[in-house]
Amino acid sequence: MRIISKQLVASAIDNPDLRKAVRITDNIREARELMHELPPPVLEVLRDTFKRLAAGRTGPDRDLMAAWLHYTQQALDDARLREQQEMFGTYQNSERSKGPRSKRLQGTNGATKRLRGP
Secondary structure, eight states: OOOOOHHHHHHHHHOHHHHHHHHHHHHHHHHHHHHTTSOHHHHHHHHHHHHHHHHTOOHHHHHHHHHHHHHHHHHHHHHHHHHHHHHHHHHHHHHHHTSGGGOEEEOTTSOEEEOOOO
């Protein structure tokens, strides 16, 4: 366990540059986490925004926007894959209930009867 002194904490709190650095890293971390919660249409708009911002810049600013563009594209690909997996999982579960093990026949009185094999 790391021991933190009162003096160290006080100097960190009083240092505006350090507080800004912490805010920046917290915002980046939060933005990355939020991207993985967004649906594909929102990520598409975000991706297009980063693409537009990267095109209008040069040097390190362009590199930063390009990195965010790349990260957003990956989050979008992941979100689309999750949607496909969820859709397939739902499809697979609904098909399983209609499979040969659960052959059912609607009786004339409205009751469900299980078919008997030969």
